[in-house]
Amino acid sequence: MSDRPSHALPAGSPAPDFTLHATPDQTLSLSELKGSPVILAFYPADWSPVCGDQMTFYNQILPTFAKAGAQLIGISVDGSWCHEAFAADRKLHFPLLADFEPKGAVAKAYGVYRDKEGTSERALFVIDGGGTIRWSYVSPVGINPGADGILDALDNLTTDAASQGDAK
Numbered sequence: 001m002s003d004r005p006s007h008a009l010p011a012g013s014p015a016p017d018f019t020l021h022a023t024p025d026q027t028l029s030l031s032e033l034k035g036s037p038v039i040l041a042f043y044p045a046d047w048s049p050v051c052g053d054q055m056t057f058y059n060q061i062l063p064t065f066a067k068a069g070a071q072l073i074g075i076s077v078d079g080s081w082c083h084e085a086f087a088a089d090r091k092l093h094f095p096l097l098a099d100f101e102p103k104g105a106v107a108k109a110y111g112v113y114r115d116k117e118g119t120s121e122r123a124l125f126v127i128d129g130g131g132t133i134r135w136s137y138v139s140p141v142g143i144n145p146g147a148d149g150i151l152d153a154l155d156n157l158t159t160d161a162a163s164q165g166d167a168k
Contacts (some may be wrong), residue, residue, distance in 0.1 A: 008123055008136045015040075015127040016109040020097035021080040028073070028095055030127075037070040037157055038127040039048040039150055042112050044119040044141055046078045046086035054122070054144045058147075059092045061147055068154040070126075073097060077104050077119055112138060126153035 009015075015038075019029040021089035030038065043051045043057060053073035055074055058065075065072050074096040078086070083096035099106045099120065114121060124145060126135040134152035139145035 008121070008138050009111050009125070009133055011133055011135055013094065013133045015125065015131050016106070017131075018106045018108060018109065020075065020099060022083060022095045022097055023081045023152070028097060030131075031154050033071050034131055035129045037068060037129060037154060039065060039072045039154075040073065040110070040123075040125040041074050042110065042120040042123040042125075043074060043076050044086055044114075044117070044122060045076055050122070050142055050144050051076070052090060053088075055086075055092060055096075056090050057059050057144065057149065058088065059094065064147075064151065068151075068158060070154055073094055075099050075106060075120065077107070077126050089114060115140075124148060124150060126157070 015030060016042065017029065017031045019027050022028045030098040043054060050083065058072055061129055062072060072094040074094065077099050079100045080098040083098055084093060087096055104113040104120060110123065112121040122139040122141050124137045125133050128134050134157060135149065137145060137149050
């Protein structure tokens with residue numbers, strides 16, 4: 001376990017932009033997804049039991065995320081080749097990004113890098129279409145956080161957008 005508590009970026013913070021490898025020869029930048037909600041799911045490592053269960057569960061509820069117009073992105077410090085094998089084995093249909101080199105740079109920018117272990121926290125962020133973090137949560141590393149918080153945050157985005165439309 002890490003000796004320090006996580007200092008995850010809180011709601012209201014601008015989401016740091018990044019560009020990471022989605023495959024060995026393709027990258028994805030957060031800025032490419034601007035205009036739509038994004039769910040960032042940081043997790044410690046491919047192939048661990050909790051991470052595998054968490055990513056498989058999110059894959060099963062992708063249609064629910066899509067109904068909210070949200071893109072799910074998984075991020076860990078594993079390399080893109082490892083992600084490719086893990087995604088194929090688990091039949092995942094969302095990008096896994098490699099926060100590999102410099103190791104954990106994006107996790108550090110979001111305040112969820114575990115220095116002692118060299119991995120990220122099990123952390124979730126919901127980012128609105130304008131690039132602002134609207135919700136963040138750090139789960140104990142050994143606990144699958146599920147999706148209730150994500151779904152509530154996405155509902156709040158929809159509710160906020162509707163009320164802003166009413167105000168015009």
